[in-house]
Amino acid sequence: MIDLTAYLLLGTVLFGIGVYGVLSKRNAVGVLMSVELMLNAVNINFIAVNKFVASSQVIGQLFAIFIIVVAAAEVAVGLALILAIFRQKKSVDLNDFNLLKW
Amino acid sequence: MQISMLAPEIEIALLGLLLLVLGLLLPHKGRGIMGTVTFLGLVIALLLSAAGFGQEEALFNGVYQADSYGSFFKLLFILAGLLVVLSGSAYIQRLGRRANEFYSFLVFALLGMVVMAAAGELITLYIGLELMTISFYILTAYLLNNELSVEAGLKYLILGAISSAVLLFGISLVYAVSGTTVISEIAGHMQFQPAMVAGIILMIAGFAFKLSLVPFHMWAPDIYQGAPIPVTAFLAVGSKAAAFAAFVRVFMLALPLPQFEWGLVLAVLAACTIILGNLVALVQTDIKRLLAYSSIAQAGYILVGMVAGNEYGLKGVLFYAMLYVFSNLGAFAVATAVEVETGSTSIEAFKALGKRSPMLAAIMTVCLLSLAGIPPLAGFVGKFYLFSGAIGAGYLWLAFVGLLMSMVSVYYYLMVAKAMYIGTNDDMTPIKPDTSTRVALWICLAATVLIGVYPAPLSALAQTAIQLF
Numbered sequence: 001m002i003d004l005t006a007y008l009l010l011g012t013v014l015f016g017i018g019v020y021g022v023l024s025k026r027n028a029v030g031v032l033m034s035v036e037l038m039l040n041a042v043n044i045n046f047i048a049v050n051k052f053v054a055s056s057q058v059i060g061q062l063f064a065i066f067i068i069v070v071a072a073a074e075v076a077v078g079l080a081l082i083l084a085i086f087r088q089k090k091s092v093d094l095n096d097f098n099l100l101k102w
Numbered sequence: 103m104q105i106s107m108l109a110p111e112i113e114i115a116l117l118g119l120l121l122l123v124l125g126l127l128l129p130h131k132g133r134g135i136m137g138t139v140t141f142l143g144l145v146i147a148l149l150l151s152a153a154g155f156g157q158e159e160a161l162f163n164g165v166y167q168a169d170s171y172g173s174f175f176k177l178l179f180i181l182a183g184l185l186v187v188l189s190g191s192a193y194i195q196r197l198g199r200r201a202n203e204f205y206s207f208l209v210f211a212l213l214g215m216v217v218m219a220a221a222g223e224l225i226t227l228y229i230g231l232e233l234m235t236i237s238f239y240i241l242t243a244y245l246l247n248n249e250l251s252v253e254a255g256l257k258y259l260i261l262g263a264i265s266s267a268v269l270l271f272g273i274s275l276v277y278a279v280s281g282t283t284v285i286s287e288i289a290g291h292m293q294f295q296p297a298m299v300a301g302i303i304l305m306i307a308g309f310a311f312k313l314s315l316v317p318f319h320m321w322a323p324d325i326y327q328g329a330p331i332p333v334t335a336f337l338a339v340g341s342k343a344a345a346f347a348a349f350v351r352v353f354m355l356a357l358p359l360p361q362f363e364w365g366l367v368l369a370v371l372a373a374c375t376i377i378l379g380n381l382v383a384l385v386q387t388d389i390k391r392l393l394a395y396s397s398i399a400q401a402g403y404i405l406v407g408m409v410a411g412n413e414y415g416l417k418g419v420l421f422y423a424m425l426y427v428f429s430n431l432g433a434f435a436v437a438t439a440v441e442v443e444t445g446s447t448s449i450e451a452f453k454a455l456g457k458r459s460p461m462l463a464a465i466m467t468v469c470l471l472s473l474a475g476i477p478p479l480a481g482f483v484g485k486f487y488l489f490s491g492a493i494g495a496g497y498l499w500l501a502f503v504g505l506l507m508s509m510v511s512v513y514y515y516l517m518v519a520k521a522m523y524i525g526t527n528d529d530m531t532p533i534k535p536d537t538s539t540r541v542a543l544w545i546c547l548a549a550t551v552l553i554g555v556y557p558a559p560l561s562a563l564a565q566t567a568i569q570l571f
Contacts (some may be wrong), residue, residue, distance in 0.1 A: 008297070009349075011271075011274070014111050015271055017265075018267070022264055030258065032260070032263075034261070035264060036236075038264070038267035038268075038271070039267050039270065041271065042267060042270040042271050045274035045275070045278065046274050046277065049278040051336070053277075053281045053562065054282065054382050059225070059276065059282070059283050062225065063228075063274075063559060066228065067270065070232045070236075074239075074266075074320075076260070076451070077259060078260075080262070081243050081252060081255050081259060082256065082258045083245050084252050085252045088249055090251065097256065097257070
């Protein structure tokens with residue numbers, strides 16, 4: 001029987017990979033994918049906790065469903081913005097988006 | 103459960119949908135009434151929530167809290183929305199046929215804020231947060247042909263999504279330890295575990311991002327500069343106040359201060375935010391960026407009240423959030439009027455504003471001095487509450503940092519005043535803002551002065567709202 005710690009560790013590792021992707025990827029689409037990885041790590045956490053800690057209510061599963069829906073909305077807007085910026089610069093490389101600087 | 107308690111929220115949601123449909127149905131010439139419809143709808147929402155103030159009820163088994171605390175912020179957001187619509191209508195008009203959805207997204211962002219402030223449960227809080235931020239992503243990138251605007255939108259989206267993920271990871275760990283997501287029940291189920299500490303730290307990081315606290319502030323100036331100026335105004339005031347509303351509710355109720363010692367962590371964050379925000383603001387040459395760094399510093403001041411966690415401090419948080427709406431939106435309204443006229447947001451464009459439009463210059467000066475905390479304006483009273491709360495809770499050093507940096511802030515606020523009154527400008531044509539901008543400006547001016555001279559009513563209102571804690 002796999003216990004909760006294993007799931008939480010999996011979630012943390014996946015989250016870590018997502019963070020690494022966000023920080024290292026230079027391609028805007030790749031960054032969005034890495035963010036998805038982070039959100040899915042959270043989903044794993046929620047569902048595992050729901051099963052092991054509070055199985056009388058399905059709060060964790062509900063939360064996961066909401067996260068999936070919101071993530072889809074976020075990506076829809078994100079891809080639209082990437083398209084808009086691609087039309088202007090013919091590039092999706094984050095290094096090229098450097099007009100705003102302090 | 104009374105569904106009528108939700109009347110303002112329902113009204114705002116319907117208004118947003120109505121605006122979407124109306125934009126499609128109206129002939130091209132009739133589009134001018136969109137601003138009026140938004141304004142009237144928000145006035146109705148304001149009246150509804152004012153009428154509902156003081157009633158306390160937990161709706162849907164505590165998922166949604168209709169309480170004074172939520173109502174206070176509801177009033178704040180709707181007032182901010184109204185002022186943005188009034189002062190921004192000239193700017194929004196220039197967007198042409200895409201102006202319709204602009205109003206609709208503003209209203210949906212407002213709805214998200216309201217839900218965030220009243221959420222009694224973390225899922226609801228998350229949905230409110232995302233409704234607000236996704237609307238803001240779109241609004242930030244609204245000038246699709248403007249490279250700055252689109253770039254700011256994409257940056258905001260990426261950083262916003264990351265911060266949401268961090269916040270959610272924190273929530274999932276807190277849920278793992280407590281087994282519940284109802285805010286008022288979490289404290290009772292918490293035991294001390296490493297997962298709990300990690301969860302709290304990640305939640306602080308997530309919220310700090312939304313509040314643009316140092317070191318999570320890097321996004322704010324870029325996004326504030328790139329976004330259309332009414333959006334920047336709403337973002338600086340509304341989104342920040344909403345994040346504070348949720349932050350205070352979650353941390354005071356779910357993770358109460360004596361049990362979970364996050365006070366010192368936040369005190370250090372607040373001190374860094376105040377120092378860095380004010381120091382970097384000194385060298386800015388663009389009014390939007392200047393106000394962005396100033397708003398970073400202001401978030402630090404508000405955080406001082408939360409760190410104190412006592413009656414004075416929390417009252418200060420609500421009080422300051424409200425006066426910040428008027429002072430900051432007043433400054434942004436002037437900046438909007440100047441941008442509509444000159445097409446520029448650099449401080450250069452403000453030169454000789456004192457001669458081109460004495461009213462605009464005077465209101466800008468009053469609002470900036472209020473933000474700096476000069477008596478008898480509203481900002482002084484707010485800072486008085488915040489810092490006396492901090493001293494009462496034993497954070498003398500934090501109050502000292504706050505006071506010191508307030509003095510520094512006077513310098514860069516007065517730099518703008520200097521440009522307006524002493525500077526010379528080649529273009530000396532008078533700037534005449536339209537009527538709705540003028541109404542918004544007078545409201546901001548009147549509120550900033552009145553709250554400063556006679557703070558008792560707002561103070562009593564804030565007092566009622568914090569009974570919850």
